[in-house]
Amino acid sequence: QVQLVESGGGLVQAGGSLRLSCAASGIILSIAVMGWYRQAPGKQRELVAAIASGGSTNYADSVKGRFTISRDNAKNTVYLQMNSLKPEDTAVYYCNIKADGLGWYNYWGQGTQVTVSS
Numbered sequence: 001q002v003q004l005v006e007s008g009g010g011l012v013q014a015g016g017s018l019r020l021s022c023a024a025s026g027i028i029l030s031i032a033v034m035g036w037y038r039q040a041p042g043k044q045r046e047l048v049a050a051i052a053s054g055g056s057t058n059y060a061d062s063v064k065g066r067f068t069i070s071r072d073n074a075k076n077t078v079y080l081q082m083n084s085l086k087p088e089d090t091a092v093y094y095c096n097i098k099a100d101g102l103g104w105y106n107y108w109g110q111g112t113q114v115t116v117s118s
Contacts, residue, residue, distance in 0.1 A: 002026040002101040009093060009112030016116070017083045022095030022109055024076040029100040034071050034078035038091035038114075045094070049080060062088075085116045 008020040020036065035050030049069035050058045057069055068081040078095060095109035 002028055002097070002099055002105070002107045004095050004097065004107055004109035006093070006095050006109040006112045009114045011115045011117065012085055014085060014087055014116055014118050016085050017081070018085065018114060019082070020080040020093055020095075020112060020114075022078045022097075024097055024099065024107070027101045028076055029102070031073070031076060031097050031099045032104075033098045034069075035096045036069065036078070036080045037094045037096055038089075039094070039111075040088075040091040043091075048093070051078065082114070085114075087116045087118045090114060090116050 003025050004022055006022045008018060010018060012018055033050055033052050036048040037045050038048050039045040048060050048063055049067055051069045051071050066084045071078045091114060092111040093114050094111045097107050099107060
């Protein structure tokens, strides 16, 4: 079984920065894609950023140029550096990985709240 533990959320003023981390543990043979999603109140969950095992990245248009996703394969950890935060970035952020833990599955973290005040 694979577990994801997220950290780094919190309250920040507009224009500020936060760094989210998500560490995967358990039986992990390989991780293909690691990513971050977010869900604001009353809205659907949306992809924020994703990074493949080879390092290629994908970002939502709304965060391009402000957020940077990275991963440490040795630590099975993915990071999201968020700069120039805006009130509309306020949401619960979820870590997601597609991993082979005795079978390929999508795994989700418990979510971490990010609140950006104006």
